[in-house]
Amino acid sequence: AQSVTQLDSHVSVSEGTPVLLRCNYSSSYSPSLFWYVQHPNKGLQLLLKYTSAATLVKGINGFEAEFKKSETSFHLTKPSAHMSDAAEYFCVNYGGSQGNLIFGKGTKLSVKP
Amino acid sequence: NAGVTQTPKFRILKIGQSMTLQCTQDMNHNYMYWYRQDPGMGLKLIYYSVGAGITDKGEVPNGYNVSRSTTEDFPLRLELAAPSQTSVYFCASSRSGELFFGEGSRLTVL
Structure with a gap:
Protein backbone atom coordinates (compact mmCIF):
# COMPACT_ATOMS: atom_id res chain seq x y z
CA ALA A 1 0.00 0.00 0.00
CA GLN A 2 1.09 3.54 -0.70
CA SER A 3 1.56 6.05 2.07
CA VAL A 4 3.41 9.24 2.87
CA THR A 5 4.59 10.62 6.21
CA GLN A 6 5.76 14.15 6.81
CA LEU A 7 7.98 13.95 9.84
CA ASP A 8 7.52 17.49 11.14
CA SER A 9 4.27 19.36 11.55
CA HIS A 10 6.08 22.67 12.05
CA VAL A 11 9.56 23.89 11.08
CA SER A 12 10.93 27.30 12.00
CA VAL A 13 14.05 28.80 10.40
CA SER A 14 15.70 32.19 10.22
CA GLU A 15 15.79 34.08 6.96
CA GLY A 16 18.90 33.18 4.99
CA THR A 17 19.39 29.76 6.64
CA PRO A 18 18.75 26.37 4.98
CA VAL A 19 15.36 24.72 4.88
CA LEU A 20 14.79 20.97 5.30
CA LEU A 21 11.28 19.52 5.19
CA ARG A 22 11.19 15.77 5.59
CA CYS A 23 8.98 13.25 3.82
CA ASN A 24 9.08 9.46 3.93
CA TYR A 25 7.01 7.30 1.64
CA SER A 26 6.05 3.69 1.16
CA SER A 27 5.18 2.21 -2.18
CA SER A 28 4.89 -1.25 -3.62
CA TYR A 29 6.36 -0.02 -6.91
CA SER A 30 8.35 2.89 -8.26
CA PRO A 31 6.58 5.93 -6.84
CA SER A 32 5.65 9.28 -8.28
CA LEU A 33 6.19 11.92 -5.61
CA PHE A 34 5.28 15.57 -5.46
CA TRP A 35 5.77 18.56 -3.21
CA TYR A 36 3.09 21.25 -3.11
CA VAL A 37 3.07 24.60 -1.33
CA GLN A 38 0.03 26.35 0.10
CA HIS A 39 0.18 29.99 1.05
CA PRO A 40 -2.46 31.30 3.48
CA ASN A 41 -5.99 31.28 2.06
CA LYS A 42 -4.77 29.93 -1.27
CA GLY A 43 -4.94 26.67 -3.16
CA LEU A 44 -1.99 24.33 -3.45
CA GLN A 45 0.69 24.94 -6.07
CA LEU A 46 3.15 22.39 -7.44
CA LEU A 47 6.76 22.92 -6.33
CA LEU A 48 8.34 19.89 -7.95
CA LYS A 49 7.77 16.27 -8.91
CA TYR A 50 9.72 13.04 -9.12
CA THR A 51 8.70 10.51 -11.75
CA SER A 52 11.68 8.08 -11.91
CA ALA A 53 14.00 10.23 -13.99
CA ALA A 54 16.78 12.11 -12.13
CA THR A 55 16.86 11.47 -8.38
CA LEU A 56 17.63 15.13 -7.65
CA VAL A 57 14.67 17.20 -8.70
CA LYS A 58 14.73 20.97 -9.01
CA GLY A 59 11.57 22.97 -8.54
CA ILE A 60 10.39 26.52 -8.45
CA ASN A 61 11.64 29.25 -6.12
CA GLY A 62 14.99 27.54 -5.48
CA PHE A 63 13.58 24.38 -3.90
CA GLU A 64 14.85 20.93 -4.68
CA ALA A 65 14.24 17.41 -3.43
CA GLU A 66 16.26 14.23 -3.55
CA PHE A 67 14.66 10.84 -4.04
CA LYS A 68 16.45 8.20 -1.94
CA LYS A 69 15.08 4.75 -2.52
CA SER A 70 17.24 3.12 0.16
CA GLU A 71 15.85 5.50 2.77
CA THR A 72 12.34 5.76 1.23
CA SER A 73 12.67 9.51 1.54
CA PHE A 74 11.91 12.56 -0.57
CA HIS A 75 13.04 15.50 1.53
CA LEU A 76 12.56 19.07 0.34
CA THR A 77 15.44 21.52 0.72
CA LYS A 78 16.35 25.11 -0.03
CA PRO A 79 19.79 26.62 0.64
CA SER A 80 18.55 29.95 1.92
CA ALA A 81 15.09 30.70 3.27
CA HIS A 82 13.21 33.81 2.28
CA MET A 83 10.33 35.40 4.15
CA SER A 84 8.04 34.58 1.22
CA ASP A 85 8.71 30.85 1.78
CA ALA A 86 6.53 30.90 4.89
CA ALA A 87 3.68 28.55 3.97
CA GLU A 88 2.46 25.01 4.41
CA TYR A 89 4.10 22.26 2.39
CA PHE A 90 2.59 18.95 1.40
CA CYS A 91 4.30 15.81 0.21
CA VAL A 92 2.13 13.71 -2.10
CA ASN A 93 2.49 10.11 -3.23
CA TYR A 94 0.71 9.17 -6.43
CA GLY A 95 -0.67 5.73 -5.70
CA GLY A 96 -1.09 4.49 -9.24
CA SER A 97 -4.65 5.51 -9.98
CA GLN A 98 -6.22 8.93 -10.36
CA GLY A 99 -8.24 8.57 -7.20
CA ASN A 100 -5.25 7.56 -5.16
CA LEU A 101 -3.17 10.67 -4.60
CA ILE A 102 -2.02 10.36 -0.99
CA PHE A 103 -1.31 13.57 0.89
CA GLY A 104 0.90 14.00 3.89
CA LYS A 105 -0.54 16.02 6.76
CA GLY A 106 1.57 19.02 5.89
CA THR A 107 4.53 20.89 7.37
CA LYS A 108 4.09 24.51 8.29
CA LEU A 109 7.25 26.50 7.60
CA SER A 110 7.83 29.68 9.56
CA VAL A 111 10.62 32.08 8.57
CA LYS A 112 11.94 34.51 11.17
CA PRO A 113 13.54 37.79 10.15
CA ASN B 1 -6.54 30.98 -18.80
CA ALA B 2 -8.46 31.13 -15.53
CA GLY B 3 -7.40 27.60 -14.46
CA VAL B 4 -9.70 26.14 -11.80
CA THR B 5 -12.44 28.43 -10.52
CA GLN B 6 -14.49 27.71 -7.40
CA THR B 7 -17.55 29.51 -6.10
CA PRO B 8 -18.52 30.63 -3.55
CA LYS B 9 -15.37 31.49 -1.59
CA PHE B 10 -17.24 31.67 1.71
CA ARG B 11 -20.59 30.36 2.89
CA ILE B 12 -22.37 29.89 6.18
CA LEU B 13 -25.07 27.22 6.31
CA LYS B 14 -27.54 26.18 8.94
CA ILE B 15 -27.76 22.54 9.96
CA GLY B 16 -29.96 20.66 7.51
CA GLN B 17 -29.60 23.10 4.63
CA SER B 18 -28.26 22.04 1.26
CA MET B 19 -25.97 23.77 -1.15
CA THR B 20 -23.78 23.24 -4.19
CA LEU B 21 -20.13 24.22 -4.53
CA GLN B 22 -19.33 25.04 -8.12
CA CYS B 23 -16.06 24.14 -9.85
CA THR B 24 -15.04 24.92 -13.42
CA GLN B 25 -11.77 24.36 -15.23
CA ASP B 26 -10.73 25.64 -18.65
CA MET B 27 -7.69 23.42 -19.24
CA ASN B 28 -9.62 20.53 -20.83
CA HIS B 29 -8.43 18.14 -18.13
CA ASN B 30 -10.29 14.85 -17.89
CA TYR B 31 -9.49 14.29 -14.22
CA MET B 32 -11.12 16.38 -11.53
CA TYR B 33 -11.27 16.09 -7.74
CA TRP B 34 -12.91 17.45 -4.64
CA TYR B 35 -10.93 17.58 -1.41
CA ARG B 36 -11.66 18.86 2.04
CA GLN B 37 -8.97 20.30 4.26
CA ASP B 38 -9.23 20.36 8.01
CA PRO B 39 -6.55 21.82 10.32
CA GLY B 40 -3.62 19.43 10.83
CA MET B 41 -5.26 16.71 8.74
CA GLY B 42 -3.98 17.36 5.25
CA LEU B 43 -6.36 16.90 2.35
CA LYS B 44 -8.98 14.19 2.19
CA LEU B 45 -10.45 13.10 -1.14
CA LEU B 76 -20.17 19.21 -5.28
CA ARG B 77 -23.51 19.03 -3.51
CA LEU B 78 -23.96 18.93 0.23
CA GLU B 79 -27.26 17.47 1.35
CA LEU B 80 -28.50 18.05 4.89
CA ALA B 81 -25.47 20.01 6.07
CA ALA B 82 -23.94 18.95 9.40
CA PRO B 83 -21.37 20.71 11.63
CA SER B 84 -18.86 17.99 10.71
CA GLN B 85 -18.89 19.39 7.17
CA THR B 86 -17.39 22.67 8.33
CA SER B 87 -14.17 22.75 6.34
CA VAL B 88 -12.30 24.27 3.45
CA TYR B 89 -13.11 22.60 0.16
CA PHE B 90 -10.75 22.47 -2.78
CA CYS B 91 -11.50 21.50 -6.32
CA ALA B 92 -8.64 20.36 -8.54
CA SER B 93 -7.99 19.06 -12.01
CA SER B 94 -4.97 17.13 -13.14
CA ARG B 95 -2.70 16.42 -16.05
CA SER B 96 -0.01 13.73 -15.87
CA GLY B 97 -0.37 13.49 -12.11
CA GLU B 98 0.10 17.22 -11.53
CA LEU B 99 -2.81 18.81 -9.69
CA PHE B 100 -4.13 22.29 -10.39
CA PHE B 101 -6.14 23.70 -7.51
CA GLY B 102 -8.81 26.28 -7.12
CA GLU B 103 -8.48 28.81 -4.31
CA GLY B 104 -10.89 27.03 -2.02
CA SER B 105 -14.36 27.45 -0.57
CA ARG B 106 -14.64 27.99 3.18
CA LEU B 107 -17.86 26.48 4.49
CA THR B 108 -19.19 26.85 8.01
CA VAL B 109 -22.19 24.88 9.23
CA LEU B 110 -23.89 26.25 12.36
Missing part, protein backbone atom coordinates in the same frame (compact mmCIF):
# COMPACT_ATOMS: atom_id res chain seq x y z
CA ILE B 46 -14.24 13.32 -1.29
CA TYR B 47 -15.01 12.41 -4.90
CA TYR B 48 -13.17 12.31 -8.16
CA SER B 49 -13.97 12.01 -11.85
CA VAL B 50 -11.94 10.62 -14.73
CA GLY B 51 -14.13 12.17 -17.40
CA ALA B 52 -17.57 13.45 -18.26
CA GLY B 53 -20.24 11.07 -16.98
CA ILE B 54 -17.85 9.16 -14.70
CA THR B 55 -17.48 9.77 -10.98
CA ASP B 56 -16.20 7.73 -8.07
CA LYS B 57 -15.99 7.95 -4.30
CA GLY B 58 -12.89 8.97 -2.47
CA GLU B 59 -11.97 8.54 1.15
CA VAL B 60 -14.74 10.64 2.73
CA PRO B 61 -17.82 10.70 0.43
CA ASN B 62 -20.62 10.48 3.01
CA GLY B 63 -22.92 13.48 2.97
CA TYR B 64 -21.81 14.63 -0.49
CA ASN B 65 -22.79 14.06 -4.09
CA VAL B 66 -21.21 15.02 -7.39
CA SER B 67 -22.01 15.04 -11.06
CA ARG B 68 -19.90 15.51 -14.17
CA SER B 69 -22.06 16.36 -17.16
CA THR B 70 -19.28 18.23 -18.99
CA THR B 71 -15.49 18.15 -19.02
CA GLU B 72 -15.38 21.66 -17.56
CA ASP B 73 -17.74 21.42 -14.59
CA PHE B 74 -17.63 19.29 -11.45
CA PRO B 75 -20.10 20.56 -8.83
